Amino acid sequence: xxxxxxxxxxxxxxxxSLLSIYPSPAAALDCTNPKTTKEQIQCGVxxxxxxxxxxxxxxxxxxxxxxxxLLSIVAGVIAxxxxxxxxxxxxxxxxxxxxxxxxxxxxxxxxIGLFVVALAQSIVRLLLHKTxxxx
Numbered sequence: 001x002x003x004x005x006x007x008x009x010x011x012x013x014x015x016x017s018l019l020s021i022y023p024s025p026a027a028a029l030d031c032t033n034p035k036t037t038k039e040q041i042q043c044g045v046x047x048x049x050x051x052x053x054x055x056x057x058x059x060x061x062x063x064x065x066x067x068x069x070l071l072s073i074v075a076g077v078i079a080x081x082x083x084x085x086x087x088x089x090x091x092x093x094x095x096x097x098x099x100x101x102x103x104x105x106x107x108x109x110x111x112i113g114l115f116v117v118a119l120a121q122s123i124v125r126l127l128l129h130k131t132x133x134x135x
Contacts, residue, residue, distance in 0.1 A: 061128045068124045075117045082110035 058066075086106030093099035 065124070065128055068121065072117050072121045076114065079110050079113040079117065082106060082113070086110055 086103050089106060090100065090103035093103055
């Protein structure tokens with residue numbers, strides 16, 4: 001039970017750390033080659049006033065993608081930690097059948113968790129890609 005509590009604590013700390021360092025991927029307006037009239041006007045206004053270009057607002061798909069990526073990173077880190085915990089439990093079982101069985105189930109569930117995270121990431125990327133190209 002102590003290992004489970006430590007794993008939860010480490011997972012929470014990792015999650016908070018990832019939240020604090022996760023960069024915002026918003027890109028600035030490219031005034032070297034504005035594509036729309038709105039971008040041309042904004043670039044002209046910025047050039048006339050001496051200001052830099054504003055960052056564009058994020059779309060819902062970008063926000064959802066960012067959240068899914070962050071949650072996938074957190075779940076992946078937790079799954080890797082559980083694989084390590086299961087390996088340590090397996091190595092220190094000392095031949096005790098109950099400990100070996102518990103360690104094996106920890107490893108199996110951690111690997112299944114990694115598979116589910118990868119599958120969820122793929123499904124969300126597919127859905128976001130479909131909604132971007134087929135509104």
